[in-house]
Amino acid sequence: MQLLIFYIFGFIAVFAAVSVVLARKPVMSALYLILNMLALAAIYVQLNAHLIAALQVIVYAGAIVVLALFVIMLLNLREKQGIVSYHRTAVQAIGIIIVAFVMTSLASAVNSGGLPAAGPESAEFGTVVGVAKVLFTNYLLPFEIASVLLLAAIVGAVILSKSKV
């Protein structure tokens, strides 16, 4: 049953990702991206990452893709003749092959062992309490630096979107 659910949502995620790349209109790409993120959120729930699944829906599907949709709406793009860039086709093909090879060999490398031993199970795994305990103790400094990063991004976005660049 768990495997069946994985296959259903995995298939939806892959279908949506392919549609993001193949869709002719950018708006359709953005809508398929939301579908992809919702399917991944379902898989996160399966992996006991409940807080991350909620954040995936709220932050990614709710905020980031909507921002992209706003930009698509503002730009009023015209239809172009053909969606594929034909610059340096050989380099593109080689790049795709290398990436596919590296990523599948990562999956096969896991089979051969070498992973560290699993830690003890805890009842709080993946809940708000569990993630917050780790985030605000072991990872407090990266958390604070992330806030500085976001501040820098806000300043950068404001500067870039001024009328004179």
Added chain:
Amino acid sequence: MMEAVASLNHYLILSAVLFSIGVIGVVTRRNAIVIYMSIEVMLNAVNLTFIAFSNHLNDMGGQVFTFMVMAVAAAEAAVGLAIIIALFRNKNTVDVDEVNLLKG
């Protein structure tokens, strides 16, 4: 008969497939906004890897790193889309084949 539970490898292969689809989008599409959305697909694939390992090892660090990836994705969305708007304002296009300011 195999056990009916998705193993770590299932998730890693799904992540690999999604990442590769994202790379295909980045290197083949012309529209800068679609390239940006393909990058989001790649970030999501990486998040799936983090969560799968986190669940497999019972280590919550992976979920914290996913949190950080989301923060970076938000920053990237703000700056990247601002760049796309500035590009459209100056060149009146978001087609990456027509933008060659740095070519000299």
